[in-house]
Amino acid sequence: MKEKEKGRIKRIVIRGVLISAVAAVCCICIVMSILFFYRPKLPETQSVQFAKGLGRGWNLGNTLEAWRIPEPEDTETCWGNPKTTDELIKLVKELGFTSVRIPVTWFQHMDEDYNIEPEWLDRVNEIVDYVLAEDMYAVINVQHDDQDWLVTSYENEERASEILSKIWAQLSERFADYDEKLIFDIMNEPRIVGSKNEWTGTPEERDVINRLNRTALDVIRNSGGNNKNRYVMITTCCASVLEDNCNALIVPDDEHIIVAIHYYYSTAHRSEYPDCEKRFNLSDYIEINKNFKRLYETFIEKGVGVCMAEFGWTDRENLNNLTHKAKWYVQCLSKYGMSCMVWDNGGDFRLIDRNNLTAEFPEYVSAVTKE
Numbered sequence: 001m002k003e004k005e006k007g008r009i010k011r012i013v014i015r016g017v018l019i020s021a022v023a024a025v026c027c028i029c030i031v032m033s034i035l036f037f038y039r040p041k042l043p044e045t046q047s048v049q050f051a052k053g054l055g056r057g058w059n060l061g062n063t064l065e066a067w068r069i070p071e072p073e074d075t076e077t078c079w080g081n082p083k084t085t086d087e088l089i090k091l092v093k094e095l096g097f098t099s100v101r102i103p104v105t106w107f108q109h110m111d112e113d114y115n116i117e118p119e120w121l122d123r124v125n126e127i128v129d130y131v132l133a134e135d136m137y138a139v140i141n142v143q144h145d146d147q148d149w150l151v152t153s154y155e156n157e158e159r160a161s162e163i164l165s166k167i168w169a170q171l172s173e174r175f176a177d178y179d180e181k182l183i184f185d186i187m188n189e190p191r192i193v194g195s196k197n198e199w200t201g202t203p204e205e206r207d208v209i210n211r212l213n214r215t216a217l218d219v220i221r222n223s224g225g226n227n228k229n230r231y232v233m234i235t236t237c238c239a240s241v242l243e244d245n246c247n248a249l250i251v252p253d254d255e256h257i258i259v260a261i262h263y264y265y266s267t268a269h270r271s272e273y274p275d276c277e278k279r280f281n282l283s284d285y286i287e288i289n290k291n292f293k294r295l296y297e298t299f300i301e302k303g304v305g306v307c308m309a310e311f312g313w314t315d316r317e318n319l320n321n322l323t324h325k326a327k328w329y330v331q332c333l334s335k336y337g338m339s340c341m342v343w344d345n346g347g348d349f350r351l352i353d354r355n356n357l358t359a360e361f362p363e364y365v366s367a368v369t370k371e
Helices: 003-036 046-053 086-094 118-133 157-174 203-221 243-248 282-298 319-335 362-369
Strands: 056-059 099-102 137-141 182-185 232-235 257-262 305-310 339-342
Touching (some): 046 339, 056 305, 086 118, 099 118, 099 339, 157 182, 157 203, 232 305, 319 339, 319 362
Parallel strands (some): 099 137, 182 232
């Protein structure tokens, strides 16, 4: 081969490599722009704006939703946390949180006709008042009743619908005069506990959950007082971000509906994520962004607000890594117009030392609360 021809081929190869390199850099820039700088337009609907306004919240986990068989004398403390005080809620406010989700389990606090024990309802009311006194949003729900009557199957649907309706009728009556700072969250992670599809769901479960959401919402709306326009959270099967569950959720034609989702990404809380200590890489950023974008396109873009009602990590040995994850995760939620409520169970997911009333992991708290 002549030297001239060799030189021409070499130039073609070099040009091809350079073009490929430039294309790769452009692709990376586009991906990075979407991940870190792109902000979609948010609809001006009441639901989207109110949901966004819930801000950065905190879960009073493993407290009022605690339960045990046989029933302990005090369910509130049976999972190891102290009694909740107004001092704790004041601290939550001081740390920068703007909302508190109060998970509640009811099945051990009802009689055979599903009437809630007055003492238990008073205690729930007391903690709600602690939160509202600090000018934060309060969210109450039906949490671990899936361990008893809340089974989302056709066979159990009639019973579940009756009990769910009775609970929300009583809560609606109790809180009828409370303003929009109190939000009702109909169900926590509705599913069939222990089934092989527990964390993915089935068409049957999705169908049942849609009807349960509708039934409870009708009870709330028809109960009088401020409940006619109270913001109400509904959720997907197992509160999942999975595409099938999001697409199957029927959102009622109601301006005051918010979709609540739980998404524990890369944490030991879910057995499929054993490597919770690893640092996020590009594939993690892409996966999280993909799921948040799905929530935006499925709900927010159509005018329905979304709240990430539970998320968090158990890793406490690598605080720099933990805070990096939390900061990016929360900022990505904010980019798509979603509020969030970090999970704190007083144990492996804790942010706050409830016994000493201090921020045990202030860097983690700041990563969640700071814009």
